[in-house]
Amino acid sequence: MRPVPRQSRFGAPLVLLLCAVVGALVATPWSSAWAAEDTEEPKAMKTEHEAAPQQAEDTDTAKDKSLLTHKPADDAVASKQADQAFYEKWQFWAVTGGIVAGAALAAVGGYFLYHSLNGGDVRPCNANFLGCYGQGNQ
Amino acid sequence: MTRVRGLLGAAALLLLAGGCNSYHYFDITVDFGSVSFEEAGGIKRCEVFVSGADTDNFVLPSTGAKRVACPIDSNWPELGTFEYSTFTDSGSLTFTMNAYNMTPPMDSYICVSGATTLSASSAITQTATITLAQGNQTCITP
Numbered sequence: 165m166r167p168v169p170r171q172s173r174f175g176a177p178l179v180l181l182l183c184a185v186v187g188a189l190v191a192t193p194w195s196s197a198w199a200a201e202d203t204e205e206p207k208a209m210k211t212e213h214e215a216a217p218q219q220a221e222d223t224d225t226a227k228d229k230s231l232l233t234h235k236p237a238d239d240a241v242a243s244k245q246a247d248q249a250f251y252e253k254w255q256f257w258a259v260t261g262g263i264v265a266g267a268a269l270a271a272v273g274g275y276f277l278y279h280s281l282n283g284g285d286v287r288p289c290n291a292n293f294l295g296c297y298g299q300g301n302q
Numbered sequence: 303m304t305r306v307r308g309l310l311g312a313a314a315l316l317l318l319a320g321g322c323n324s325y326h327y328f329d330i331t332v333d334f335g336s337v338s339f340e341e342a343g344g345i346k347r348c349e350v351f352v353s354g355a356d357t358d359n360f361v362l363p364s365t366g367a368k369r370v371a372c373p374i375d376s377n378w379p380e381l382g383t384f385e386y387s388t389f390t391d392s393g394s395l396t397f398t399m400n401a402y403n404m405t406p407p408m409d410s411y412i413c414v415s416g417a418t419t420l421s422a423s424s425a426i427t428q429t430a431t432i433t434l435a436q437g438n439q440t441c442i443t444p
Contacts (some may be wrong), residue, residue, distance in 0.1 A: 249320060283323040286387050293329075294371045294382040297360045298352070299389055 323389040323436050327427045328420060330397050332381035334372075335433040337414050339378050344441030345401040345414065348372035352386060355393030355422050362399075372401060381434075389421045403441045413441035 250256050279285075286300025330350075334342050348371050352358040362371035362384065371381055386397070400407070401414035416434040 281322050283325050283389060286325055287327070289385065290383075292369075292383070294332075294362055294369050294384045295360075296385040296387065297350075298356075298358060298385075298387040298388050 324391075324426075325387050325389065326422060326425065328386045328388070328393055328395065328397070329427060329429045330386065330418065331383040331385055331431045332399055332416070332428070333433050334381060334414075335416070335435060337434050337436055339354045341414065341441045342374050342378050342381075342438060344403055344443060345374060346443075347373045347402045347405050347407055348381070349400050349402070349407055350386075351398045352395060353398070353401070354395045354419070355390040356388045356395055358386070359387070378435055384432065388422070391424055393422050395420050395422050397430070397432060401434065401441065403439065403443045413437050413439050 289296035398417040
């Protein structure tokens with residue numbers, strides 16, 4: 165014998181009550197369902213051609229011409245640079261350093277060249293010799 | 303620019319005027335020849351004279367040197383080899399060695415001597431031998 169499923173006494177009235185509550189929520193204008201609805205019209209999308217000229221174009225032209233003229237502070241700096249002594253300029257020290265370094269290199273190179281042209285160093289003395297004498301030796 | 307070139311040229315001429323020297327070496331070996339060990343043992347001092355295309359003189363090492371020549375140590379019948387360097391590349395060079403039986407060195411104290419002559423050339427190294435011979439007097443002194 166098949167078992168008969170057990171039926172609840174409150175099944176149908178409960179379903180009807182839930183449907184009524186949901187319907188009231190959706191149909192009422194001040195309900196939360198109505199508030200979630202977006203009624204705003206979408207804004208028109210700007211194309212690249214419409215946006216670019218506004219970014220590239222600089223309409224902020226200087227109307228005050230005095231901003232472009234030399235200020236007293238600029239003149240003071242310029243005159244101070246002009247009034248610098250020659251030894252206070254970096255160009256002077258750069259040229260002086262170059263001359264000194266070149267002279268030192270020329271002196272050292274000249275010495276070695278002269279030494280080389282004059283025979284250079286005498287060869288080392290053989291350890292088996294009694295001694296080495298003459299030019300380049302003591 | 304012209305001045306700089308002139309200075310560089312003058313410097314080059316100055317350097318070239320100094321000449322290009324190169325060393326020439328003469329390795330001279332001294333041999334006692336017929337000089338006996340007893341005579342060689344009486345030598346007190348050895349001096350070498352260079353003459354000819356170059357002029358020089360020097361004393362072979364005695365006491366205190368790494369290799370002692372005169373008085374002799376164990377270097378007999380061959381005294382040893384010395385090297386002489388010079389810029390001379392032409393003419394003749396004569397090496398004369400005198401051995402003295404007393405100091406200071408004087409001609410009257412020469413007991414053994416010898417000489418050799420070489421022609422200086424472009425050769426870097428030349429070798430020769432001085433063969434010593436007994437002089438008029440003995441090297442053995444009381």
